[in-house]
Amino acid sequence: MSGGAAAPGQGSRWLGAYVLLYIAFLYLPVSLIPLFSFNDSIQAAFPLMGFTLDWYRSLAGNEALRNALVNSLLVGVSAAGIATLCGVTISYMDVFGRNTTARAISAIARLPILIPGVIVGIALLILVNLAGLGPSLLAIVAGHVLAGLPTTVIIMKGRFQAIPRSVAEAAEDLGAREALVFWRILLPLSLPAVASSFMLAFLTSFDEFIIAFFLAGSEQTLPLYIWSQLRFPISLPVVMALGSVILLASVVIAGAAELLRNRGLSAGERR
Amino acid sequence: DGKLKYFTWSGYELPDFNKTFLAAHPDGVEFSMFGDDDDAFTKVKAGFRPDVAHPCYDKVARWNKEGLLQPIDTKRIKNWESIFPTFRNLPDIQAGDGKVWMVPWDWGNTSILYRTDLVKDPEKSWNLLWDKQYAGRMATIDAVHDTPLVAAVLAGVNPFDMSPADLEKVAEKLREQRPLLSAYTTDMTSVQQALASGALVAAMTWNASAVALKKQGVPVEFMNPKEGMLTWTCGYVLLKDATNVDLAYDFINSRLETDAGKYLIEAYGYGSSTSTAFAAVPKETLDNLQLPADPDVMLKTTIFTGPMKQNDDLAKMFEKIKAGG
């Protein structure tokens, strides 16, 4: 009830309707993916040609594609984890540490958003070669940390700034050293921002392929695979099958988590 | 470290292409993939170090100029002689002393694929892609060695060695074409879909697209323009810093086996560089794939997309024109 409300007003119902519409907009193109993954045609176009499970069969047989997916998930989670960690620490030091090094780091950390991916890719390839590591999934993780970092820093900094200073002061006053203030007060208070940062960094990594291209050794990521397959129309339906599987899996996982959470909640309420 | 590092087009890593190598060296090769050999070149230039790579003929000079390659001794290539002479004698792969910079392996044609129902009796010429009638319903390939090369041919200049004035002529030709196009693209998945739906009536494609669309019953024709189709070929190069040279030779040899070439023709519809492979494929299969039984004859009528001396300038100019300059 915003603006104070005697009744859960008209406005909120319109807003709810809008949100539904918006979600429909988000799903409009995405819902076509499962649809065409069952279509018996290489062309992803209407009219539908008939039902087939062929694409799922070739997906099951396509080890390269599955490996690419696993790699992408690995890279995405690691890169998002590190980018979030860096985003959180950098913003913390910027907002609460108040020293010039921290401020400089925070400013630099937001720069990669300006640097074209191809340059980041080339630069890091040169760097990992200099370091004697060579291209690998690890190098891709590094690249994707750069790609995700600006977003995490921007979000976390805004959030930390919004926390009333006196709350952190109260904790220090009670005897909490900065590390504890950070762990027990600032971080819990910023949880939505941390989760959002992680999610966006993950999505950035999961879709990125130019940096990944330069830094890939013999293992590739999903976008690399899909991008390089554009010349082969025959692989599109298989990729759609994979996309559908990802969607289904995330729905199942999230559903299970929600179910568990609700159980836990109602159990807690009974107590 | 014992494994051959092979840098290749995505989809060219299939084990069927190098069975004998895998028999001799199980798990002896490691692939890295690219989707575009310009990017591949950039990655190698930036320090990526495979043993063997798989660029196309027109890029060999560029790789070479950057000092990335070492010559391949044809004496160590068992099936060298079964490669069609046209490929063996390509001028820009010769390193002298019986050595070459690249061992050609696959090839194909590039031309206009058009809807026979929507484009009535066109003149057999690349000029179709400049026909204002079809404005907004045509697409062309976004690569220097395709569209600008055709533009050069139509402008009457030598595509492979251009004076600045020639370049300007090509640019003019390209500028003329830009407003007529729906897209510059290498995304054949989309081009085929658009041709099938009728959104596009004509597009520059590779021969595999023609085969695929015909199989689906789409009324299309792969044109044989009077100026000649474009023929591309790609092959294996040995990197200067290759650490597994012996493995590399084994690998290239296994890829030149008859079986490998046959599989390439049948699976992808592109040509193999060896005559033995062609001999092993039934005639009607070749017909279906619009491949001649004796490519050497056909290849005399096409334009080979070899290295262009002004490739980089042309590329820069092409980018600017695409952007509206």
Place this chain on the structure above:
Amino acid sequence: MADPLLRLKSVRKEFAGGVIGLDAIDLDIAQGEFLTLLGPSGCGKTTTLRVIAGFEAPTGGTVLLDGRDITPLRPYDRPVNTVFQDYALFPHMNVSENIEFGLWLRKIPPADRRKKVAAALDMVGMSDKISARVTELSGGQRQRVALARAIVCEPRMLLLDEPLSALDAHLREQMQVELKRLQSGLGTTFVMVTHDQTEALSISDRIVVMHDGRIEQIASPATLYDRPATRFVASFIGTMNLLEARFAGLSERMMKFDADGLHLSIPAAGEAPGLGESRTIGVRPEDILISAVAGPATTPARVANIVFHGKALRIRAVIGTATEIVIDTPRQGETSALQAGTNIHVYVRQDATCPVLAA
């Protein structure tokens, strides 16, 4: 004071925008003392507490604890706890978690923690809200949680920034008793900001009156009340009639003054002024008495208005040439007949302490 627990040595605080928060403060606070900061809004009370707690680095001067310079020390290293003016409760913790936090930091075992939290909640009368979310508390309830949270840690020094302002008079009195008990029981040193002067006067050992970032007077409650050092203090503490009075001569070691007809006699001290010379003299409203009939020492006055103050009536009356005076008088039989316009006679109680104020 021989050995103050805490000493502020010419502490200055200038904020980023150039606003002077504190202007060279010198202050000694003794171990176990109950010190109160009084002063108008914006005079620097909160800033003083923040400097002591360590949240605000002074832009000048030093803070000494037990004689050692603790200016660079972080808040968590100071044995000081604060009740914040805006409470600063942790929004993601419930009431008991908020209070428990400091104990948890001190590694108190869980069972003890629970006991202490329960005791603290009981003390502030909030046992029934032990697991309420702090966002669902009323203003006064939040303030009590803030108080409990600071007290439960039993610090050497408690800084309280208007800790009882949102509490009703009764709860407030109860809390005052509890604070006093902590002071004597644990020897805790208190520095409190309050706007309730009765509270300040009744609970404090000493009171610091601040004004515009400076200290005006430090004294015991009675001294402050009876002998304010400056005009500012006189007018700030309690209600004070500041009367311009002419010197009318010495008699029996008393200086006689006349303020528009009102007779004042003040024990002679220092040099007497010249005859007819003017002085500002403070007279408390409760020291002005009303008489129905004229007497030798009375002066006539006219009631301007009357306000009910509970135990007393506050009367504004005019004497002489339009001098307004304020009188507090108990509500007794005769006073209930008064109303605006009534003519009365007033005089100053014989034993009243009336300070002669510096200009």
Place this chain on the structure above:
Amino acid sequence: MADPLLRLKSVRKEFAGGVIGLDAIDLDIAQGEFLTLLGPSGCGKTTTLRVIAGFEAPTGGTVLLDGRDITPLRPYDRPVNTVFQDYALFPHMNVSENIEFGLWLRKIPPADRRKKVAAALDMVGMSDKISARVTELSGGQRQRVALARAIVCEPRMLLLDEPLSALDAHLREQMQVELKRLQSGLGTTFVMVTHDQTEALSISDRIVVMHDGRIEQIASPATLYDRPATRFVASFIGTMNLLEARFAGLSERMMKFDADGLHLSIPAAGEAPGLGESRTIGVRPEDILISAVAGPATTPARVANIVFHGKALRIRAVIGTATEIVIDTPRQGETSALQAGTNIHVYVRQDATCPVLAA
């Protein structure tokens, strides 16, 4: 009241967690009235204001304005402005922008706006902070901005939730005068929450005493003070000695009571109790007088402790069998000799109003 401006009809508020905020409140507020809500922390004062302002939808009952049901009306459609307990200043606006906001909404021309803002700031004594950021203000300064922001709109009704709690006594008194001026000048109706009883008693037309979400008594200040309806009100308003007294007989239409030796005589009203029956009688501390010598009406007492309250001394003394009483006595010559342990004699003033309280 014939035609109240605002009427709450059995308004109930139950919060999501099952907490009862208000339990069937009936309240009429007259046009132009100054009504004060008093009550212990958490009794539902803020909730009442929130229901009137329209932030909280009552879970039962209706709110009528000018006889019209406004329960479903949104806050912005109610001619009511609020000073929030936690100020709720807009952090992204500076002081003058905060105050100007309501005027801007009312489409007042910029020049007038500036004038009104300046006047409001002047009234709350903050002209020098006109373009300060609200985050840089002291607590009292914030509160004054909140007050100015609500007042500047000149609403028909002002809801004030402890609007002066962070101000020093002097500023507070000044603000009270300003509020009173608004009331008489513009005819604004005030509903105020305060914990300062002197303020409540002196400023209000009527006072509502709340307790646990219910209204205990609605009355004028004097009535409330002198004739509290319930024990709760008696103990809540001011300080009150609640003495268990035995009935000792009627005499001259006065009921005589004896509370552990203390004699009380109360005008007879209603049925007299049986002889020796017990009643609870409230006696104000200022109505108990001290005499150095024993008299016919006095009873001996022993001083337990003495607290300095400024204009008065608060004495806790014990009479009879350990009954503790509280006495407020002016600081005069004789009282300054008192100290804990002194034996004194006390009696109740003849004309004191001592209510007999329902159990």
Place this chain on the structure above:
Amino acid sequence: MSQISTSAVKTSGASRARFHFAMLLPGGFVTFVLILFALALVVFLGFRLNGGNLLGDGYTLGNFATVLSDPLYLTVSLRSILIAGLVTATTVVTAYPVAYYLAFHAGRRRKLILFLVTLPFWTSYLLRVFAWKIVLAYNGVLNSALMATGLIDEPSLAFLNTPAAVVVTLAHAYAPFAILPIYVALETMPKSLTEAAADLGAKPFTTFRKVILPFSMPGVLAGALVVFVPTIGDYVTPALVGGPSSTMVGSLIQAQFGKANDWPFGAALAVSVMLLIAALILTVRSMDKRYGSRT
């Protein structure tokens, strides 16, 4: 209670320094090693002559001179800014109500909606682009729907391969990048602020415009930033759905490194565009200052 000693002063300083050091470490490594290296490389390259060497040979200002002298680069940059601006505006404006709903109305459904909003983006970007192609194509969903409703008689070519397609595809792709930062910012807003505004007579829209929006401005700007900057540099979406008239500056930069093999010029172009965007951002930042970063 704890007795203060000089050793306490020291350990306090030391532990604080240790903590700060630990907190600076990950960010410091990433920024000083990785980012500065990439940044230094691109700036260095920008001043080099294109030659046989990996990093060029000899120094020149020629690359920048070319960038500045050829109006095409400015045109394309402006076009990119325009398209990216459109994308950003669309994304932020359409996402705002969703973030608002999440922050204030979603209640127990908040987690579910957050999940629903991010789920589509777990499919690969390229897949989603293809899905958009299916929607916008000649025989696509949109054309079919319009024909079914009789609004048009024959399929329109005006959807795919146009700048509009780029805007729609990108606005879709960046939805969570706008929703989440705005949601995070709104989530910190005390409810009493909207109450105070309503109390002063502000209708919901005014409250939104004068209180909620300014309060959430840091989030809006953060969202705008993480949508705007990457879209300017994007070259994939224009290539796949944009057609010739939506070429963006990202494609030009990209091509210098691959097709044209002129790294120094690509770097100079990149640096110039970075400076242009940085100038834009600084302008926006000064706006942010006006709205006040609350601390």
